[in-house]
Amino acid sequence: xxxxxxxxxxxxxxxxxxxxxxxxxxxxxxxxxxxxxxxxxxxxxxxxxxxxxxxxxxxxxxxxxxxxxxxxxxxxxxxxxxxxxxxxxxxxxxxxxxxxxxxxxxxxxxxxxxxxxxxxxxxxxxxxxxxxxxxxxxxxxxxxxxxxxxxxxxxxxxxxxxxxxxxxxxxxxxxxxxxxxxxxxxxxxxxxxxxxxxxxxxxxxxxxxxxxxxxxxxxxxxxxxxxxxxxxxxxxxxxxxxxxxxxxxxxxxxxxxxxxxxxxxxxxxxxxxxxxxxxxxxxxxxxxxxxxxxxxxxxxxxxxxxxxxxxxxxxxxxxxxxxxxxxxxxxx
Amino acid sequence: xxxxxxxxxxxxxxxxxxxxxxxxxxxxxxxxxxxxxxxxxxxxxxxxxxxxxxxxxxxxxxxxxxxxxxxxxxxxxxxxxxxxxxxxxxxxxxxxxxxxxxxxxxxxxxxxxxxxxxxxxxxxxxxxxxxxxxxxxxxxxxxxxxxxxxxxxxxxxxxxxxxxxxxxxxxxxxxxxxxxxxxxxxxxxxxxxxxxxxxxxxxxxxxxxxxxxxxxxxxxxxxxxxxxxxxxxxxxxxxxxxxxxxxxxxxxxxxxxxxxxxxxxxxxxxxxxxxxxxxxxxxxxxxxxxxxxxxxxxxxxxxxxxxxxxxxxxxxxxxxxxxxxxxxxxxx
Numbered sequence: 001x002x003x004x005x006x007x008x009x010x011x012x013x014x015x016x017x018x019x020x021x022x023x024x025x026x027x028x029x030x031x032x033x034x035x036x037x038x039x040x041x042x043x044x045x046x047x048x049x050x051x052x053x054x055x056x057x058x059x060x061x062x063x064x065x066x067x068x069x070x071x072x073x074x075x076x077x078x079x080x081x082x083x084x085x086x087x088x089x090x091x092x093x094x095x096x097x098x099x100x101x102x103x104x105x106x107x108x109x110x111x112x113x114x115x116x117x118x119x120x121x122x123x124x125x126x127x128x129x130x131x132x133x134x135x136x137x138x139x140x141x142x143x144x145x146x147x148x149x150x151x152x153x154x155x156x157x158x159x160x161x162x163x164x165x166x167x168x169x170x171x172x173x174x175x176x177x178x179x180x181x182x183x184x185x186x187x188x189x190x191x192x193x194x195x196x197x198x199x200x201x202x203x204x205x206x207x208x209x210x211x212x213x214x215x216x217x218x219x220x221x222x223x224x225x226x227x228x229x230x231x232x233x234x235x236x237x238x239x240x241x242x243x244x245x246x247x248x249x250x251x252x253x254x255x256x257x258x259x260x261x262x263x264x265x266x267x268x269x270x271x272x273x274x275x276x277x278x279x280x281x282x283x284x285x286x287x288x289x290x291x292x293x294x295x296x297x298x299x300x301x302x303x304x305x306x307x308x309x310x311x312x313x314x315x316x317x318x319x320x321x322x323x324x325x326x327x328x329x330x331x332x
Numbered sequence: 333x334x335x336x337x338x339x340x341x342x343x344x345x346x347x348x349x350x351x352x353x354x355x356x357x358x359x360x361x362x363x364x365x366x367x368x369x370x371x372x373x374x375x376x377x378x379x380x381x382x383x384x385x386x387x388x389x390x391x392x393x394x395x396x397x398x399x400x401x402x403x404x405x406x407x408x409x410x411x412x413x414x415x416x417x418x419x420x421x422x423x424x425x426x427x428x429x430x431x432x433x434x435x436x437x438x439x440x441x442x443x444x445x446x447x448x449x450x451x452x453x454x455x456x457x458x459x460x461x462x463x464x465x466x467x468x469x470x471x472x473x474x475x476x477x478x479x480x481x482x483x484x485x486x487x488x489x490x491x492x493x494x495x496x497x498x499x500x501x502x503x504x505x506x507x508x509x510x511x512x513x514x515x516x517x518x519x520x521x522x523x524x525x526x527x528x529x530x531x532x533x534x535x536x537x538x539x540x541x542x543x544x545x546x547x548x549x550x551x552x553x554x555x556x557x558x559x560x561x562x563x564x565x566x567x568x569x570x571x572x573x574x575x576x577x578x579x580x581x582x583x584x585x586x587x588x589x590x591x592x593x594x595x596x597x598x599x600x601x602x603x604x605x606x607x608x609x610x611x612x613x614x615x616x617x618x619x620x621x622x623x624x625x626x627x628x629x630x631x632x633x634x635x636x637x638x639x640x641x642x643x644x645x646x647x648x649x650x651x652x653x654x655x656x657x658x659x660x661x662x663x664x
Contacts, residue, residue: 146520190558214570226559233543242573251590265580269576
């Protein structure tokens with residue numbers, strides 16, 4: 001199995017990407033194709049002492065974060081993100097991982113890969129480790145800022161497949177992000193989506209609210225790409241603070257100095273919010289195309305790159321694309 | 333000056349409300365009218381040793397959290413929330429504080445108070461202490477789940493008055509919550525609101541993203557009531573965890589056991605995220621009506637009730653209603 005990795009994408013590219021790829025190649029039974037500047041990548045790889053199953057695929061251009069995605073993808077046909085998407089299109093690679101511009105990855109994938117029939121839109125589903133041990137899936141995280149109710153239902157169905165097939169979540173609890181628990185709460189979009197969700201055979205648990213996100217009330221959180229994007233970025237900011245506080249607590253061996261209920265509370269909190277750091281864990285799957293695309297966090301370091309590669313590898317091994325192609329989706 | 337307080341509203345009513353009211357009456361130069369069950373309140377007040385400027389206004393009914401707001405307000409004309417709103421309407425009270433059902437408070441206020449001319453909608457503006465020393469204002473937090481662009485501009489103008497007149501924020505930085513920094517990012521609502529915001533004389537700093545919320549990039553965060561509600565509830569869940577970790581760190585005297593950069597990072601974090609607990613600080617102002625209404629958190633304890641009373645008192649002292657009546661608002 002071959003996973004292509006965008007070696008030019010992300011804030012710490014290419015160094016940390018290469019490092020993550022080397023770790024992944026050591027740990028998982030996969031070949032990796034690093035896509036980027038050949039000269040630079042050869043130099044970085046030469047430092048690695050062991051012989052690894054890593055090849056280099058030349059890409060002379062880079063789409064930078066902040067560039068307008070559609071234009072830049074069209075103007076840079078030899079960019080790492082386009083070359084990577086084409087490796088998947090041509091069935092050379094079984095998956096592609098990029099920590100570069102999310103917009104560019106979405107556009108390059110959309111332009112090069114076939115859309116799965118029966119789906120109205122593709123969507124980005126974040127696999128976020130908000131609670132141990134299971135991840136929480138949040139869909140859509142930003143592709144579709146204007147949605148119709150049917151989109152949300154299909155997002156739920158797509159991420160349900162990801163949750164079951166790839167993340168081993170049995171009968172995922174699907175929650176609709178809303179402003180209240182009651183069925184009639186919410187804006188027009190959420191209210192109509194609720195009615196459609198009820199008719200599916202999903203394990204739909206109804207509406208969930210902002211404070212349920214951290215509590216792990218739902219395995220899959222469904223929302224439009226606008227709210228989802230705000231949510232995931234807010235969560236990120238807070239998660240970093242929590243992660244830092246936990247690390248400092250560990251550094252100070254805080255558990256030695258706490259007793260009774262304070263110690264119990266500390267243990268409860270740390271076990272509840274482990275793995276909150278987005279820079280280290282998680283990744284997002286672009287769902288709805290005939291290709292296995294994983295979007296890493298822009299600030300991914302080696303560990304996060306390795307996690308994202310694992311997600312792509314595991315998704316490929318579990319046949320995510322076939323499962324999505326065989327999925328049943330609500331229609332209007 | 334008289335501030336009416338809903339003694340029947342909130343999870344810890346009436347006990348904690350009364351406690352908070354007693355503390356407020358001791359600390360601020362105000363009279364307080366506790367609205368609720370006279371017998372119960374007399375009993376609770378009798379425990380207070382000092383003679384305070386607290387009166388009791390009988391209200392025989394209560395609207396519970398979870399009750400449908402419009403129906404329950406109409407069916408319970410002698411509920412504490414209706415009686416409280418009427419005290420403001422009749423200019424007996426200079427403000428009304430309720431930690432009960434937000435929906436019921438909004439409806440009771442809307443039905444009893446005049447709407448300010450020129451405004452399309454009323455909105456709830458949360459005064460959230462995310463960063464020291466200044467609060468961050470988030471508007472709308474849930475009244476208007478379906479919005480038109482002009483609503484968002486008016487929300488910005490309303491909260492700008494609150495920020496300047498009551499919270500002493502000089503030339504508040506107004507940010508539009510969106511999925512990216514660039515002007516053309518976002519859903520139709522955000523994109524159109526951006527164009528309208530530019531034309532105002534607000535200190536409009538453009539779009540802000542989810543991870544900017546905690547960073548204090550904007551003094552006023554403007555969004556629709558759906559996204560705002562999700563945002564504030566998500567923030568709440570995370571803030572509680574951070575607050576707990578900080579408290580545990582303090583209990584363990586963690587600063588004694590940290591050195592160098594770890595200690596510096598701890599000090600940086602603690603000073604950045606102090607006062608995060610919604611149950612203790614903050615409150616929200618209902619803006620757009622000819623009355624000074626403050627909504628406390630449903631889980632308010634005495635300290636939070638006191639803070640909410642202070643907000644109502646300070647808003648009244650600064651003439652918030654007059655300022656809003658004299659405000660200039662964008663029109664379509």
